Amino acid sequence: MDEHKNNTSALADTPPCCVKARAFSHDAELEANCHATVVSGWFTKHQSSSDKGDKRMYFNNPMWPGEAHSLEVKKILFKERSNYQEVLVFESVMYGKVLVLDGILQLTERDEFAYQEMIAHLPLYSIKLPKNVLVVGGGDGGVLREVALHSSVELINICEIDQMVIDECDANLSCIKVSKKFFPHLAFRFEDPRVHLHVQDALEFIRHVPKGKYDAIIVDSSDPVGRAQDLVEKPFFEMISNALRPGGVLCNMVESMWLHTHLINDMISACSEVFKGGVIGFILCSTEGPPVDFKNPVNPIGKVKGALNHHKEPRFYNSEIHRVAFVLPSFVRKQANCL
Secondary structure, three states, X not given: OHHHHHHHHHHHOOOHHHHHHHHHOOOHHHHHOOEOOEEOOEEEOOXXXXXXXXXXXXXXXXXOOOOXXXXXXXXXXXXEEOOOOEEEEEEEOOOOEEEEEOOEEEEEOOOHHHHHHHXXXXXXXXXXXXXXXXXXXXXXXXXXXXXXXXXXXXEEEEEOOOHHHHEEEXXXXXXXXXXXXXXXXXXXXXXXXXXXXXXXXXXXXXXXXXXXXXXXXXXXXXXXXXXXXXXXXXXXXXXXXXXXXXXXXXXXXXOOOOOOXXXXXXXXXXXXXXXXXXXXXXXXXXXXXXXXXXXXXXXXXXXXXXXXXXXXXXXXXOHHHHHHOOOOOHHHHHHOOOO
């Protein structure tokens, strides 16, 4: 009787797709690949599922209404829930290893460099000789990798709320870096002596930063849902402004121009009340002080000492890409009425 209750309880916690898979096979590898977001070997972003006869319905991330983005899964490599979110890493067929937080895809090996390079180099190549940089989020290490290319940088603070994104403890309780284990090309800069990791809530961290401490702040946060909602509102930007030196810059992820012009409008409105100026793609803002010409990099990448030899030449970013990043489509200019 007790064994039956235990089995019933276990099935209640098992994704429906996995229950069906186990009905046809007891293959250990198949069971290892079972996950609520994986159906018939395909991962779909932030989905829950329910059976109604033969019909299966999927409810996706509210940030992407009416869309389902899927990748074919070769093997699930890691899955565990932290105090804040579920962390999933899987090997995909076409995009290499993939990092997923709470069912929302964060990066793939194949194309992560485009995002990491733009969010880091757009602000840092816009000011002369940045020395002190803060990264909010970015626990995978990709932004750190790009910031470290700048030989003028002397201090890189990173504030990440979730230790598990960085660390995972194995059965022997020895700590290894999740990102270092599965994404070594991203996470190796955690060992850089300039990097100082702070595992805490970003709002609490920035609230206690001395005024004018940083030359640049890069916010690589998750989608503005739940706890992350605070990171797109005016009080947060006011604290960011206080933490930046005169003429310091902020670069903040600002979602998709195809779906989120309402959010872009809200963020630009909030930033324009706090900062001297800003534009979108990522949103870039500067405090009052020495003028910042975002459209024309003051430090062209080829002229920054050691940038091309320190690690490797960026695969996406260059000075020409920097300039055209500020050219907006006509429909965005019309819909983002704050511009």
